[in-house]
Amino acid sequence: MLGLRPTVAEAGGPVDGPLTAHEAAREAEAELRRVLDARLRQASGTDPVFARDIADRVASLVLRGGKRLRTAFVWCGWRAAGGSGDATAVLRTGAALELVQGCALVHDDVMDGSPLRRGAPAVHVDLARLHAEARMTGSSEAFATSAAVLAGDLALAWADDLLTETALGSPHGTRLHREWQAMRGEMVAGQYRDLHAQATRASGVDEAVTIATLKSALYTVERPLAMGAVLAGSDATALDALRAAGRCAGLAFQLRDDLLGAFGDPAVTGKPADDDLRTRKLTYLLAVGSRLAEASGDQDALDVLVPGAPPSVSGDTVRRMRAALERTGARAAVESRITRLAERSLRHFGRACTEPSVRREFAALVERASTAAPEDTGDAA
16 A cells, blocks of 8 residues: 555564655655656657657656655645645645656746756757757747747646546545645736736836745745645645645745855755856845845945846856845855745644654754755745
């Protein structure tokens, strides 16, 4: 039965015990592979060229790396709400989240013009290469952009299909689908607010937090926790506590990604380390840096950090920005907020869950999300 594994009881005999979050993520990986195998066969039956050029690239991206944190958070929400026994619906929900993450990454890389994802060329970059090598007519960039949009759409369609199938087979399917619907809307709203902030040259800290919350924090942790909880039939009080825990942990996760976007090692993160700086994208890190520079009268820092200013691809400018983020104390301020958010997340989770082993699992996940390099996040974490 999915959701249980053999363990050894104190008396010495084997018994069935619940999987850990890490083991559940592995099980969800296997489920994801089964789902993708079926979808690729379906795509081949629809059209072999589409299957080769688009469907195969979607499957490759989804299976290439990633920590499967969303699956683990679904599992924690389920266990926190008293879930036990057959966890098939939990694992399939986790697999659906990995597919919607694939959609977000493909589309985000197109909008940001990011060349690298999970240690390999981003999908639109790979499609531009395909266009050039096949000596197709027209603009390779236009072809790649359009095809990558379709690839992201396909990942979302697969995710929706899987979640809908799971919801139809669950006694809590209506509540599960409601969480899913809200999450998809939040993701689009967050992406649009990001674009809007760049177009309007927004620079406020509150705006940066709104974007980080909508675009990443909700669908990375809060919604996965809530989905797991509703699959266990959670009551409103426990669900509210889990939402609060997830929002804090999710925001910590995105702020860590902001830091990695400015100071990370591409060999570790699997993506460029200076995209956000080169475009002066509105992140919490840059917004705090701008505010601190203004408060201290550091005009040089203010000149290079103001989000939305005309972008520069100068390596020297990027170095000045990093130095300004250190000098103003912005980097340290973001580190401090990540720590506080992680601590608050654990307190909220403790209100919903009294099981020590599950609380330990959640604490370990929050630490991974807020301290380690989230190589699978991009801006759409």
